[in-house]
Amino acid sequence: MPSIISVSHLSKTYGSGFQALKDINLEIEKGEIFALLGPNGAGKTTLISIICGINNLSAGRVxxxxxxxxxxxxxxxxxxGLVPQELHTDAFETVWGTVxxxxxxxxxxxxPAYIEKxxxxxxxxxxxxxxxxxLSGGMKRRVMIAKALSxxxxxxxxxxxxxxxDVELRKGMWEVVRGLKASGVTIILTTHYIGEAEEMADRVGVINKGEIIxxxxxxxxMQKLGKKQLKLHLQSGLAAIPPALAAYNLELANGGQDLVYNYDTSADRTGITSLLGDLRNAGIRLADLETSQSSLEDIFVSLVRQP
Structure with missing residues (x-):
């Protein structure tokens, strides 16, 4: 897909010498939903403000x-169209009037027909x-979206x-976003509700300390960095993992009542079948088992925690 937004070697340094953005290179594809994730102070809003012409860049091109x-x-x-974090509206204007x-x-x-829609x-x-x-706070935020779409x-x-x-209005809002995408509008989203990004986004960018990482x-x-976990609930607890199972890199949990096995989602083989066979040979009996997969939030947290 062609890029609708192109950011090349973008940097932003404030008068105090603080470098908020460092050599950002980013291509946003036309018609996609792109989730820009990062902890507080990472540079998300600064980057958006520069692209939207609210803030000046120090170097680079957009x-x-x-x-x-x-x-x-x-x-x-x-x-x-920009829907900022802060609510800025004329408090005494009507919804129709401000949009x-x-x-x-x-x-x-x-x-009028478009505004009504x-x-x-x-x-x-x-x-x-x-x-x-x-209006309530949630409705004021929807007014901001309407103004951005006007x-x-x-x-x-x-x-x-x-x-x-609230949850109900949030779901309705995402239906609107899906409709906008279907009509060809490109959406760039920042959110601390990372589950929303996991559900909505086509691509994900992570920014930390002013750098796109x-x-x-x-x-x-999700395929590359995600991991699956198999939790084995034992009939009888273990004080230690038997040496015969050392190759599986198992972990004891729940006071020895559970064994935890992490495996790579992209590997050709998970190793689960051989693990279950070796557990049986070691005389370890299972009461139950369950699997779970790392979420985008798990991946995001691991990325921003890395030095």
Missing amino acids: TVDGHDIITDARAARTLI SFSRGLFNKPKN VLRDLSLWEKKDSKIVT HEPQVLFLDEPTAGV LVEDKADL
Whole structure:
């Protein structure tokens, strides 16, 4: 797929000398959902702010669908919708009024039918005449999404979009995101709900301490770095693992009542069949067994903890 956002050797250094971003290189493909993950202070919001023209870069180049964000800023910005972390709205304006005004800021002609569709998709139609000050936090966040979509952008940045949004509304919001992707809109998502990224994203990028440490197709990442675990519940506990089982790198758990076996998801063979045979030969009887697979959150935590 062609890239709609291209970031080349991007760095950001503040006047204090703090380097927030260090030589970032990143390609966002047209029509994908890209999850940008990182701990607090990693540089996610700084990177998004630079691409959206809110913050200035110190070095490097960024283009949006071929438009340079500095030399062709207006064309680049018109293609982008941004839902920031912080809620910034005119408290005493109506929902309809603020979304319509946002469309006008991009010199788009009035289109009441489109604004109605956006509000209905975000479950805001019944509140269209309500002043924003009267809305709940979750509804205000949905208004921010509606404002970002008002000018029909080709790229949508969602910076922690579900913070403060209840579970039901969150599910509805992701249905809207899937619909946008189906229509060809590129979605860049940051979230601390990593389960959302695991469910929604096509590709995942991890940023830590101002550096991109990984960009990978989500399925490939789960296959490459994910691990499966087999937990064996024993009929009788063990004080130690028998030497005959040393090759399996087993761990005792639950006071010796369980054996834990980790195996590679990408390996041709798991070794489980031979393990079960050797357990039987060693006189170890099983009461039950269960398997689990590492999540994207497990992989993310292991990545950002590495020195």
